[in-house]
Amino acid sequence: MSRAVVFAYHNVGVRCLKVLLAQGVDVALVVTHEDNPNENIWFGSVAQVCRDYDIPFITPENPNVPEVEQRIAGLKPDFLFSFYYRNMLKATLLESAKYGAFNMHGSLLPKYRGRVPVNWAIIKGETETGATLHVMNVKPDNGPLVDQQAIPILPDDTAEEVFEKVTVAAEICLNRALPGLLNGTAQFVQQDLSLGAYFGGRKAEDGRIDWNQSITQVHNLVRAVTHPYPGAFCDTAQGRLILWRTRILQATGQAPRAALMAEHDKLIATTAQGGFLQILEAELNGQPLTTQMVSGFPGRTLLLSE
Known part of the structure; x- marks a missing residue:
């Protein structure tokens, strides 16, 4: 059985964590966020999933600190996954997994790298977006691609409606790609970063x-x-x-x-x-x-x- 440490938040975090469990991955630890009382929490709770499935979880403000790094290294994970976790993970964490670290991003990379990709895709008038599973490295959203799943953006779709579709796309993408990752047969495709751009957060x-x-x-x-x-x-x-x-x-x-x-x-x-x-x-x-x-x-x- 493969062992994973999972960094997760939001609806994509909930659904992708459940995919790992459904496919028999041993989730040794989940790292998530404390909900911000000043934020409109309209999405699902990764922490509640952990409680439901008796999975240990922690909520550090900064995961890139020695105590967290040492705890994760001691678990000897085969994989590290990040599903809509909001903090960047540095090299020490990324290198702690035997077979690599993988992130689920809410766009069709290399398009809309960076923050709030669903909102940006709508603002820019895109008619399609999706979810991408890719290799993580110290630069955001630029590692080789593992798999992608596209969804349409209809002319009057709101960000929440598109995000609901992206959540399903992320679940499909991970569910399809995971067996290849677990058995070592997954094929990675290097991104052509010239085909997309990086977008920052929004206020x-x-x-x-x-x-x-x-x-x-x-x-x-x-x-x-x-x-x-x-x-x-x-x-x-x-x-x-x-x-x-x-x-x-x-x-x-x-x-x-x-x-x-x-x-x-x-x-x-x-x-x-x-x-x-x-x-x-x-x-x-x-x-x-x-x-x-x-x-x-x-x-x-x-x-x-x-």
């Missing part, structure tokens, strides 16, 4: 809407940062506007300015580039935005930029 402020962009770009931002994320927003004369759900009615067309209007029973936004975006769910100063509210503004219009 709530990165959800600010630029109304000089196209309707499609605004729509992509909205669906990339909607619930459970902080939302796409802008500041207006009437207060802060947050868009939660939108639909493109017309990607191009004449529009003299960026504005939000009440037309019959619909809320319609335009950008400086033209086109028409239906606002399906939004809030203004913390209150649900309605056509009646916008109808009360001068000209039945809320200006979105100067």
